[in-house]
Amino acid sequence: MDREHVYATMNGEGSLDYEVYLNTKALLSCQKDFAAFCNHDELQFQTVHQVEELWMKLIGYTLLDVDDYLQQENTNRVVTLFRRVHIALRLMIEQLALLETMSPKEYQEIRLQLGNGSGQESPGFRTILKMPAHLWQSFRTHYLDRHALTVEKIYNSEYSHSDAYMVAEALAEFDELFQRFRFCHVQLIQRTIGLGAKSLKGRPVDRLMEGQRVMFFPELWDVRSQMTDQWGGRYGVVRDSIGAH
Numbered sequence: 001m002d003r004e005h006v007y008a009t010m011n012g013e014g015s016l017d018y019e020v021y022l023n024t025k026a027l028l029s030c031q032k033d034f035a036a037f038c039n040h041d042e043l044q045f046q047t048v049h050q051v052e053e054l055w056m057k058l059i060g061y062t063l064l065d066v067d068d069y070l071q072q073e074n075t076n077r078v079v080t081l082f083r084r085v086h087i088a089l090r091l092m093i094e095q096l097a098l099l100e101t102m103s104p105k106e107y108q109e110i111r112l113q114l115g116n117g118s119g120q121e122s123p124g125f126r127t128i129l130k131m132p133a134h135l136w137q138s139f140r141t142h143y144l145d146r147h148a149l150t151v152e153k154i155y156n157s158e159y160s161h162s163d164a165y166m167v168a169e170a171l172a173e174f175d176e177l178f179q180r181f182r183f184c185h186v187q188l189i190q191r192t193i194g195l196g197a198k199s200l201k202g203r204p205v206d207r208l209m210e211g212q213r214v215m216f217f218p219e220l221w222d223v224r225s226q227m228t229d230q231w232g233g234r235y236g237v238v239r240d241s242i243g244a245h
């Protein structure tokens, strides 16, 4: 195959309606020129990061709508839009695996191109991190307080698989998937530069483990432990063998 010819046609003319609507000319110019890549893994590295930024933009935008619908107690909309957020997060997690096809040495070559850039500077990530507190406030006000409900009631003493429960589970799934993204990202780092390394900001990489343990909605996780303790109180800490009866 004629590599130069493929390079020349890859970005298109930008004049067909498909190209105009999707702004492919600008989109396909967001990566370095082919000649400027330091190796054959760098296009993948830039593309995965750029695609992940787009998913985070979509997630942040969708969570704004989720917050509006929480305030309207429109559960169907909340659940549907959370499904969109969950799918986008799963895609973000899956896409990290692409970068595991890059050897540690090839990443070291790319790393020399990155200045002191850090994923912590990601605009999408920083925006999303600020949103859960607002979502929780809206959930608490409109689904719990206004109906004299608590997390304990919707999960246990008044459990009816209610709207409040469905929304709480959608919040929990968001929390779980975000944690999973952070976990898989740490695994990717372990595979690529090792956890004993320092980031391009000079910070120990293993500090990311702290972020990985952050829970946006601790009440939704605590209730499960409280239920286990409470239900387990019927038999104490360790149960008799069921074979003994």
Ligand code: HEM
Binding pocket: 048, 049, 052, 053, 096, 099, 107, 118, 119, 120, 121, 122, 125, 182, 185, 188, 189, 192, 193, 198, 199, 200, 201, 203, 204, 205, 208, 211, 212
């Ligand atoms: C080989 C691939 C990658 C390596 C070696 C890597 C490495 C790192 C390192 C060392 C940090 C810590 C930075 C600091 O302390 O300032 C970091 C943070 C971060 N990176 Fe990556 N990264 C990779 C891929 C990605 C990808 C594909 C994304 C896509 C969104 C991403 C998003 C982030 C985010 C959001 C943070 C902040 C995480 C947090 O605070 O929990 N990284 N990355």
